[in-house]
Amino acid sequence: MKNVQKQKRANKSLPFFFRDEFKVSFVIIFISVALLITTFTFDIVPPILNRGIQPATFPKALLVLIIAMTLLIYYLATKNPWKVQKKLPKSFYLTLSSFVIFLIISKTLDFFLAISVLSIFVSYCWGEKRIFYLLLVGIIFPVIVFIFFETILGLRFPSGIITNIYYS
Amino acid sequence: MDNLLLMMAPLFSSKLLLVLFFGTLFGLILGVLPGLGPTTGGALILPFTMTLDPLSAIVLLTSIYCAGTYGGAITAVLINTPGTPAAAATCLDGYPLAQKGEAGRALGMATVSSTVGGIFSVVILVFFAPILAQLAYEFGQPEYFALAIFGLTMLASIGEGSPIKNLIAGAFGILISTVGKDFMTSIDRFTFGINELTEGIGFIPVVVGLFAMSEMLTQSTLINQVFNRIALKAIKLPSKDDYKKTWKTILRSSGIGSFIGVLPAEGGTVASLIGYSEAKRFSKKPEEFGKGSIEGIAGAEAANNAATGGAMVPTLALGIPGSATTAVILTGLIIHGVRPGPDLFREQPDFLYGIFGAMLIANVLFFIFGFFGAKIFARITLVPNKILWPMIFAVSVCGTYSLNQSIIDVWIMLFFGVLGFFMRRYGFSVVPVIIGLILGELVEGTLRQSLVIFDGNWLMFFTRPIALTFFILSLIALAFPLIRAKKIKK
Numbered sequence: 001m002k003n004v005q006k007q008k009r010a011n012k013s014l015p016f017f018f019r020d021e022f023k024v025s026f027v028i029i030f031i032s033v034a035l036l037i038t039t040f041t042f043d044i045v046p047p048i049l050n051r052g053i054q055p056a057t058f059p060k061a062l063l064v065l066i067i068a069m070t071l072l073i074y075y076l077a078t079k080n081p082w083k084v085q086k087k088l089p090k091s092f093y094l095t096l097s098s099f100v101i102f103l104i105i106s107k108t109l110d111f112f113l114a115i116s117v118l119s120i121f122v123s124y125c126w127g128e129k130r131i132f133y134l135l136l137v138g139i140i141f142p143v144i145v146f147i148f149f150e151t152i153l154g155l156r157f158p159s160g161i162i163t164n165i166y167y168s
Numbered sequence: 169m170d171n172l173l174l175m176m177a178p179l180f181s182s183k184l185l186l187v188l189f190f191g192t193l194f195g196l197i198l199g200v201l202p203g204l205g206p207t208t209g210g211a212l213i214l215p216f217t218m219t220l221d222p223l224s225a226i227v228l229l230t231s232i233y234c235a236g237t238y239g240g241a242i243t244a245v246l247i248n249t250p251g252t253p254a255a256a257a258t259c260l261d262g263y264p265l266a267q268k269g270e271a272g273r274a275l276g277m278a279t280v281s282s283t284v285g286g287i288f289s290v291v292i293l294v295f296f297a298p299i300l301a302q303l304a305y306e307f308g309q310p311e312y313f314a315l316a317i318f319g320l321t322m323l324a325s326i327g328e329g330s331p332i333k334n335l336i337a338g339a340f341g342i343l344i345s346t347v348g349k350d351f352m353t354s355i356d357r358f359t360f361g362i363n364e365l366t367e368g369i370g371f372i373p374v375v376v377g378l379f380a381m382s383e384m385l386t387q388s389t390l391i392n393q394v395f396n397r398i399a400l401k402a403i404k405l406p407s408k409d410d411y412k413k414t415w416k417t418i419l420r421s422s423g424i425g426s427f428i429g430v431l432p433a434e435g436g437t438v439a440s441l442i443g444y445s446e447a448k449r450f451s452k453k454p455e456e457f458g459k460g461s462i463e464g465i466a467g468a469e470a471a472n473n474a475a476t477g478g479a480m481v482p483t484l485a486l487g488i489p490g491s492a493t494t495a496v497i498l499t500g501l502i503i504h505g506v507r508p509g510p511d512l513f514r515e516q517p518d519f520l521y522g523i524f525g526a527m528l529i530a531n532v533l534f535f536i537f538g539f540f541g542a543k544i545f546a547r548i549t550l551v552p553n554k555i556l557w558p559m560i561f562a563v564s565v566c567g568t569y570s571l572n573q574s575i576i577d578v579w580i581m582l583f584f585g586v587l588g589f590f591m592r593r594y595g596f597s598v599v600p601v602i603i604g605l606i607l608g609e610l611v612e613g614t615l616r617q618s619l620v621i622f623d624g625n626w627l628m629f630f631t632r633p634i635a636l637t638f639f640i641l642s643l644i645a646l647a648f649p650l651i652r653a654k655k656i657k658k
Contacts, residue, residue: 024594028336035343035358043355053619055350055357058612062343069336076332085593088389095388099582102565106575115565119558122384126391126554137558145562152219155570 020085021077028070036063094125110160115142177522187224188526191231192533198232199239200545201556203387205252206236207602208379210496211372212563214503215570222504223522229497230523231530234286234476236493237436238534239545241278241469245271246546254436254472257444261457261464268460272404277462278469279538280406281418285470286531288422289429289477293484294524296430300485301510309621310629313614314638316607319432319488321642323600324649331649333596341604342611344369351609352616364576371499373568373581374605378598380564381585384557386592391553405539406462414466417447425471429478435491435599436472436479443471477527484508484520488607492599495606 042056098121106114120138128134149155157163177184198209210229217225240255245262258278265274307315323338324331347358348368359365406414421443428439447467448457457464479490480497487508489495501508506519513520538545568581588598622628630636 020594038358042357045353045355053616055353055355058615059343059346059357062339062346066336066339066343069332069339073330073332073336082595089391091391092385092388095385096586099586103579103582106578111569111575115562119562122388122561123554123558126388126557128552128554133555137555141559142562145566149566149570153215153570155566155573157569158575 019077019081021074021082025070025074025077029067032063032067032070036060036067039063091125095122098122098125106158106160110162111158112142112146112162113160115145176525177518184224184227184522184526185529187220187228188231188529188533191228192235192530192537195232195235195530196239196242196534196537196541196545197548199236199251199255200242200548201551202243202247202249202251202549203383204380204560205240205493206233207375207492207496208383209236210493210500211375211379212560212567214372214496214500215567217500218503218571222501222506223519225500225504226497226506226523227526229500230480230527231533233493233497234473234527234530235534235537237473237476238279238282238286238469238538240472241282241465242275242538242542242545243549245274245278245465247549252436254440254475255468256437257440257468257472258465260444260468261459261461264458265460265462265465270460273406273410273462274460274465275538275542276404277406277410277414277465279535279542281414281421281466281470282473282538283531283535284418285422285425285472285474286476286534287528288419288470289426289474290524290528290531291477292426292430292474293477293480293527294521297481297485297520298513300481301513304486304510306634308632309614309617310632311634311638312610313618314629314632314635314642315432315486315488316611316614318638318642318645319482319607320604320611321645322432323603324646330595331646334600337591337596337598338600338604341601341606342608344374344601344605345608346612351613362576364574367572369580369605370571370577371495371602371605372571373577374584375496375499375602376564376568377581377584378588378591378601380560381581382588382592382598384561385585385589387553387557410462414463417450417463417466418470420446420450421467421470422474425474426478428471429475429490430481432482432488432490435493436475439475439478440468440472443474444468473531480523480527484512484523485510487610489603492602495602498606 039056039060042054044054044056098118101121102114102118105117116138119142120134123134123137128137146157150157156167159167194209194213195206198204198206210232213228213232217228220228237252237254240250240252241258241262243249243251244255244258245266248259248263250256250259262274262278265271320338320342321335323334345368347365349355349359349366350357356366424443424446425436425439428442429435444457444464444467447463448454451457451461451463453461453463475491479494482488482490483494483498485508487498489498498508506512506516564581565578568577569575571577588601591598591601618629619626630639
């Protein structure tokens with residue numbers, strides 16, 4: 001309890017634009033406003049086809065509601081600040097970057113290769129140094145999953161340098 | 169009598185028994201592993217159910233639901249980490265009791281109370297789901313709209329998070345459901361010129377992303393965390409004295425859990441917290457709570473398992489999910505071409521009673537597995553995260569890709585993984601997003617159809633008694649967290 005109060009005090013001492021409640025509210029409102037602007041580009045249906053309301057009306061109402069509620073949580077947070085979150089460790093950023101690596105490899109080289117690379121990378125970054133276990137998570141297990149999906153579900157994975165060899 | 173025979177059908181089908189066996193086993197494993205659980209597990213297994221007939225598929229999902237909810241107790245008692253959020257209240261007394269060298273007794277009570285709670289809730293399901301379905305015949309579009317709004321406002325009171333944050337998350341879930349072609353006019357909305365988005369955003373990529381991938385990111389922040397696992401010699405059946413102390417608590421919590429489960433959007437987590445606090449309120453020794461009270465374990469575990477059957481009531485009778493896991497089950501029903509609602513009760517009673525019977529058997533099966541295999545299941549927690557999570561990633565990616573064979577679905581899953589991580593970090597629950605996504609189409613569709621019926625007059629909603637009742641209940645649901653907060657302040 002004392003720790004939470006200390007964290008809250010620490011948050012209150014920061015300039016408002018550094019506080020989590022401001023950053024989170026700002027991001028939500030910024031995205032909501034951008035989406036709200038987008039809704040004005042939706043096609044308008046002629047009255048004869050229009051059933052009840054225009055297609056843009058419902059999303060518009062939702063976005064206005066989200067903006068209003070976000071302003072409310074920000075207002076409440078000025079009275080009762082959120083606690084300061086701990087800094088994220090290096091392993092988090094490495095895992096997050098592995099997602100990006102996965103996207104790049106799956107798009108440019110091969111879907112299966114992307115899974116293997118991510119699995120080995122994440123396992124290694126999380127502290128696994130033994131070769132057998134790295135091979136297990138990076139090659140043996142993905143191969144089992146791949147074959148299972150391919151044979152049982154009849155799934156065809158996207159083409160790539162490794163999957164092409166398998167399919168040919 | 170006919171219905172009873174239909175309920176017994178799974179017992180006479182070797183295929184269904186096999187599905188039940190594997191579902192219960194898999195559910196227990198998922199429940200034991202912190203971070204996973206029946207919701208994530210159900211979403212991951214959904215693509216595999218495509219190879220099964222509809223009844224087997226739903227039996228598999230429901231057995232995972234029942235067993236997974238119980239499985240969380242094993243980890244809660246032995247490593248003080250709830251395997252599932254619904255087992256959080258079990259930690260409060262389960263772990264202290266295990267520290268006193270009575271892990272077997274704690275797990276024995278958790279197993280017995282979970283089984284009693286689970287069976288009690290199936291009985292409630294069998295009796296109340298058909299009644300609710302019968303009532304639903306009176307519902308038109310405006311009533312369904314009001315009901316969906318009630319379900320969404322109930323999100324305000326789930327968990328211990330901020331009610332407004334839960335509502336924002338729920339509204340965001342509905343917003344996701346508007347992506348793609350408008351189902352009434354075929355106008356593109358939020359597609360940004362991406363062809364794949366015209367079909368909308370699928371449920372599975374969002375669920376797997378919000379639950380599994382965000383949990384993977386959460387686990388990446390905890391890699392140095394060391395769990396102290398308490399050794400388990402053998403699980404013990406509760407003694408006569410324990411039964412004497414807890415039978416009232418078990419029955420009360422079973423009732424509470426079933427009731428909370430029936431409420432749209434609520435689930436095992438809320439049920440177990442209320443079951444636990446009520447057990448404390450009625451206890452002759454409330455001072456023992458938090459220090460290893462056997463009543464505390466019974467109260468929490470009976471309630472969270474009772475919520476499983478309760479949550480299936482609105483799911484099957486109205487098509488409104490009672491919890492996050494039942495949202496996955498609802499998706500399973502829709503994928504297999506089964507439309508939940510009153511017609512299901514009239515047209516496919518064999519299917520429904522098959523599910524009820526399977527849930528009953530699943531509760532008995534997890535009792536047997538839990539009793540004889542808790543020691544083995546406890547060992548599963550020893551699988552290091554650095555091995556486990558890359559494997560879960562491989563299954564998540566392939567499972568997400570498999571439904572539509574779309575790489576965009578995989579990207580959406582990863583996006584929601586990152587989003588889910590930050591949502592949880594800043595106190596936004598991810599469950600409302602799922603409920604919002606499921607209810608989104610219903611809310612918008614019924615609203616628009618109602619406005620057509622009412623010729624655009626919004627006030628006509630309040631002239632319909634059932635709709636008006638749901639709107640009043642919605643206001644109460646919104647006011648409830650405020651009243652609770654004021655009470656806590658006092």
